[in-house]
Amino acid sequence: MLKNNENNMSKKHPSAFEPATIALNIIVSVLGAIIGLELITRLGISTNTSIVGALLAILIARIPLKIFRNFKDINRQNLIQTSISGATFSAANGLLLPIGIPYLMGRPDLVMPMLIGAILAVITDATILYFSFDTEAFPAKAAWPPGIAAAEAILAAAQKGKKAMMLLYGIAGGIVGKYLGIPTDVFGVTWIGNAFALLAFGVGLIVRGYVPKYFGIDLDAIYLPHGVMIGAGLVALIQIIKIVTSKSDDSDTPAGFTRSLKEMKRGLGRGYIAYLAIALILALIGGIASEMSMGMLILWIVFAALAAIASELIVGIAAMHSGWFPAFATALIFLVIGMLIGFPPLALALLVGFTACTGPAFADMAYDLKAGWILRGEGKDSEFEKQGRKQQYFAELLGFIVSFIVVAIAYRFYFAQDLFAPVNRVYVATIEAGASMAVAKNLLIWAIPGAIIQFLGGPDRQLGVLFATGLLINFPVAGITVIIGLIIRYLVVKRYKEEGQSALYVLGAGFIAGSAIYSFFSSTLKLGKK
Template identity: 65%
Template sequence: MEKVRKHPSAFEPGVFVLNVIMAILGSIIGLELITRLGITTNTSIIGALIAILLARLPAKALKSFLDLNRQNLVQTAISGATFGAANAIFLPVGVTWLLGRQDLLIPMWIGATLAAIIDMTMIYWLFDTRIFPAKNPWPPGIATAETLIAAAKKGKRALLLLYGMIAGGIVRYLGIPADIAGVAWIGNMWALAMFGIGLIVRGYSKQLFGTDVNKYYVPHGIMIGAGLVALIQIILIISKKRRALKEEEATYEFTRSEEDIKSALTKGFTFYTVVALILALLGGLYSGMSIGMFIWWFLFAAIAALVSELIVGLSAMHAGWFPAFATALIFLILGILMRFPAPALGLLVGFTAATGPAFADMGYDLKTGWIIRGEGKDIKFEMEGRRQQYFAEITGLIVATTMVALFAKTYLAQDLVPPVDRVYVATIKAGANPEIAKYLLLWAIPGAIVQAIGGPDRQLGILFATGLLINYPIAGITVLVALAIRWAVVQKYKEEGQNILYVLGAGLIAGSTLVSFFTSTLKLGKK
């Protein structure tokens, strides 16, 4: 008789405690990166390697973390917390702050948290359906699975992470943003080169052009143009890939049915409508709109949330990146055309931005788990593994939203907001100011051209605009130096060199962001 495999639980005391600790670390990394650099990175590998590191300590209780399925639960919790805190919850809250509406901070926090929970639940329901097959690429998910399997065989990888964390912390304390060097060793080289150039152009724009480019809404306009093109690019990718996969899908057996798809989409839309209504009532939108416009607002917000989530999820599955900034921006522009007032637009773009990142991130994590569990060969084990990953992801999100509640004001009071929030608010203001609208339209043209030239994989326009939004020239120099080191290492040591840089880069991010959080954000250890 064949032995039935039992999947580890996300609520095992050891796993649960480590998941909470990793989620706190993930939240700190997410908040530090989104506010200081405008981007977030996948932290799955950090959680997994810390689990491996603990398993190698001489304590019997920790040996259980040598199991890849437990490592998968830990990486799921940390990555869920990273994107949950940064993209799904704090980014929406930052919009209301920049609009000068502190009274909307708590309603937006509640709305974004509930939206992110629905987001995660939707991918749990839809993973390995005809729309989101498990066998499709989900590139970061494959990368994490390969790293976990390789690290399990080579314990020294976990030590490399530790060395990277120590180095990252020391370098950050000396005033050099080691976290961006870590990101440069992990992400797309072309995209990050444009990000670095954007940081340098913004940082030295007065010396280069005699004025700050921000004054004429150059970064905002470039982001709008690039965002529009990014959306067109991803729609083309999705339609092309769907055609290519149709024949293959005919012979593939999904673990979820057509009925599951219908049920997930119906329930998802219903939940989004209810949460949008709660958000509208808490935000007092009924006082500034007619009854008809008020009803249309929460229905439109629910449609925007669902459509944005699906576009972002399909992009993540096929291309390995998700255009969450761009989709939220498009629905914001539609909202402006519908003549919604400014507070309603702020809540609309925040609510839309909250959906998608958690969906995409959990899609990556489920792909990692699917590979580790044997690619669906044992259906019962696979379905139980997914369920436990869902619990781990929700654990990460609960920690993330708590961290945002505790530290949002600390960031906002220091004008540390996600740079893309400035684009959203400038766009809202442009609806009432023809002068701002003129600049945004003018600079949207070069943004669209740069994004089109780079293609969908490189995201040149989006990353260039993100760099332009941040006045942090030393980060730009750090990016370019780190990319030069990466290029030299890969030339000499090929794939093995790049694999080592992935692990060291993850360590630099973890060490640097921790030191930044305690010294720069909380002002601890500073005179």
């Protein structure tokens, strides 16, 4: 990995509230929000604009005007990258997706209540991550692959040398490979992330892609992926709880971290209380309180808050190791459980919308904080790192606020043209189909192997969660790519040891960046043809 120079040590981090930075962040956040809305409604994807934001910041810094001179600072560039990334994911995954569900169920009057609940949930989601990042549960030293790619792109423009050229070669390879149909982002991740977790992910992708094709088994019909994730997710949550509560005296920050488990524990506790309050607000302003008994209403509020916090932790674990997060599928799982409990249809609509919007902000902000951590010197100056992380949090919140305004204004135009996130129709169809005891039986059966795999892998490898993530994604070519990438990694490291792993690390970041650049521009160009 390219190292930032030592001039960061003990200096003050640029503020997210500098007038020029605020103005530029608002502009890029509007751009990011529009891109997010366009892509998720017209193409069904939500691309990572973090790399694009980094490149935009780099280009702005090269404009020969005095007003842009300060943006040569890589930490200011990091703030711009953070804002546009936060705006893109919050607008698409966090806001427009949830409000489309009640609208498709014939209740447009619930759009604004859902939108209010969603923005509060997104802010809570990011805040919990802020207090959890760089703890023993979610360490900054973990992979968080898209964050590495964004940081390396910024550093490549600021520095010269062998590794910078290697990154550029990787970017070129990522673009060419993506053009040829190879998922080069996945290829790059295999050289960065946890090898065991990625192997489980790749096997899951292959099983999901080829078992139905060659054995005629519909995995969704027997709820195999969902059950495996439930079992693995429950064990993963127990493992996280065990990590958080493992020390009797956790008030001190452990060596190598900038946050203690006590701070994370406090953040999770306050986050759960916030989710309870948001669920109550949703129930009251959404009008679903009148549809349920008092006991059922209390159960819905408690379950919704638990689903939200469990979803974000599971999504965060997957994102940390693989760069992929199964937010849509995780929300579907909690929807099915809610159906089995017996919540009425509109309560289910608000539940799945509430759950779907938690997780993406957690993962996306972690990627941004990982990028900042690298740019600030990888935690060598803990005070500077904490300053920078706080400014990134403010930049992310600005992106959320801008996206909220954009979505509140624009959603009518999208819905009037029958433009929704495709997964919205899956959620609505699931609610309308209902659940049965047969579904519950299948979930229970497949939860057992999921739990066993997660338990055997342990909290460091997360085999169960990553295997389940692969099962929930129908992309078998990516699974083959994972296996090939891991084989290359094994052979290179075996021959060249640490030098080989270091080279693969930088090349992998380049492949991820190149793939993101190609996906962004090719997807954006396609919009005009829709």
